[in-house]
Amino acid sequence: AQTVTQSQPEMSVQEAETVTLSCTYDTSENNYYLFWYKQPPSRQMILVIRQEAYKQQNATENRFSVNFQKAAKSFSLKISDSQLGDTAMYFCASGGSNYKLTFGKGTLLTVNP
């Protein structure tokens, strides 16, 4: 069984600043994958970044990067140079070999002008 915990229900950041969203997980799988999805008010789920657990290098996608600590089972998302369009619900998710994703309850991020 897999569990994903996001301990910050809400966060806010000023435009152009940096913010980090926390995520911890637990899994019995040896090969697994971790994801961050963004859900704006439209409710569309948009992939932000993904990380294969067997890779030690942290994934980066433009202003988004992760801090993957495998031993600690931690997978935090850092958003640099925050923009107003980053305002959304952010979900952390983990999946095993069949990609059955388990999601956290989400963190609502508000970027203030």
Next chain:
Amino acid sequence: DGGITQSPKYLFRKEGQNVTLSCEQNLNHDAMYWYRQDPGQGLRLIYYSQIVNDFQKGDIAEGYSVSREKKESFPLTVTSAQKNPTAFYLCASRNRGPTGNTIYFGEGSWLTVV
């Protein structure tokens, strides 16, 4: 355009009725998934299918049924046995890319019981 299409966007169901949510993808993906999202919650897996004519129950399959007769289509039926069906439903599919597998989502369907 390639993508995942869910319909209808909004659906109202009377007590005791079965309703079917459509999910179609033209991405040539093998695996497809159905998730349910309740207010203030993350997504929970209802059913998934790795290949045509095969599907497995997820974490909350009771009161739901699916079929996978074509690679492109994975409809979800919400039966009268589902006691609390009001929710937002998301369909997803998975590709096998050179950089790894990625799951993509449709735009979702709102189901309300009236």
